[in-house]
Amino acid sequence: MKTWLDxxxxxxxxxxxxxxxxxxxxxxxxxxxxxxxVLLQEQQLVMPVSNAA
Incomplete structure (x- = not known):
């Protein structure tokens, strides 16, 4: 069974x-x-972290 997400x-x-x-x-x-x-969590893993220190 396919969903709209698939x-x-x-x-x-x-x-x-x-x-x-x-x-x-x-x-x-x-x-x-x-x-x-889950998509938000995955995006956080692949997005570069800026060094604003």
Whole structure:
């Protein structure tokens, strides 16, 4: 059984396409429930940390 999250991720396919990846990420974060939370956690792992000290 496929969910809308599976279909959306399949349509996105190449997450390096930033013009659509950012928009889809926003939708998943807002409406994806637990998947949105996991996406936020994953983004924190891959985002560079700035040294503002």
């Amino acid at each position: 279909v959306a991720a399949e349509w996105q396919r190449a997450w390096s396409r930033e013009e659509t990846a950012d928009k889809l990420s926003g939708i998943i974060i807002q409406h994806g429930g637990g998947s949105g939370i």
